[in-house]
Amino acid sequence: MLELENINKYYNPGTLNEMCLFDRFNLTVRDQEFVSVIGSNGSGKTSMLNIICGSIPLDNGNIAVNNVDITNMPEFRRLRKIGRVYQNPAMGTCPNMTILENMSLADNKGKSFNLERGTNKNRIDYYRERLKTLNLGLEDKIGIPVGSLSGGQRQAMALLMSAMTPIEFLILDEHTAALDPKTADLIMELTDKIVKEKQLTTIMVTHNLRYAVEYGNRLIMMHRGEIVIDKAEELKEALKIEEILDKFNEISIECGN
DSSP states (O other): OEEEEEEEEEESTTSTTOEEEEEEEEEEEOTTOEEEEEEOTTSSHHHHHHHHHTSSOOSEEEEEETTEEOTTOOHHHHTTSEEEEOSSGGGSSOTTSBHHHHHHHHHTTTSOOTTSOSSOGGGHHHHHHHHHTTTSSGGGOTTSBGGGSOHHHHHHHHHHHHTSSOOSEEEEESTTTTSOHHHHHHHHHHHHHHHHHHTOEEEEEOSOHHHHHHSSSEEEEEETTEEEEEEEHHHHHTOOHHHHHHHHHHHHHHTTO
């Protein structure tokens, strides 16, 4: 279980551009929840992910995982148990390294390489089997540089690699936003498959309302650092895209847009 308690976060403190994004923000994500997070630009979606992963510091508040305080834990230690896939497919893979080398890196996440070979030949068949599940033919191309793949192929690899080692959370930061609609659908189907197979606790930020409604068992809408919609299980299943659009329009009118 992930708990964010009384989170405060200021940007540009002490300047004319000071902005309070989170003021005593609270969120609890239970084990095996798949939470879709939506909201307008500047609502705090990605900042929340960065706070969870330790990419940006807090001003006040506490973060706990399974009742263990990780508020001051450095990012590299948190990421041993967190898989993260970014919007840009280039951020989840190493373009100048081969598919095999990328898979080997992911397979050894959190371990010490020392002076041993980076690629374990005994694991090649395992990597091929994992790549085969993508249905993209990458299992027959393990010797080519990842930089020569399409954006969709790289994002599929990044998603697969993010969950190769045992993790407690999967963080998806608009991971379909840079893809064409057909490829984005493929990546979402793959996402759902991996989440269910590995029973992962997942937080997905997305601007795609259809994905937010169709996938996961909880939906959160954020606005100015606050949660304005929080629907889980049956309440989420009954939620319609039109209801979300109505809330967006309501917020837009309140903001004078």
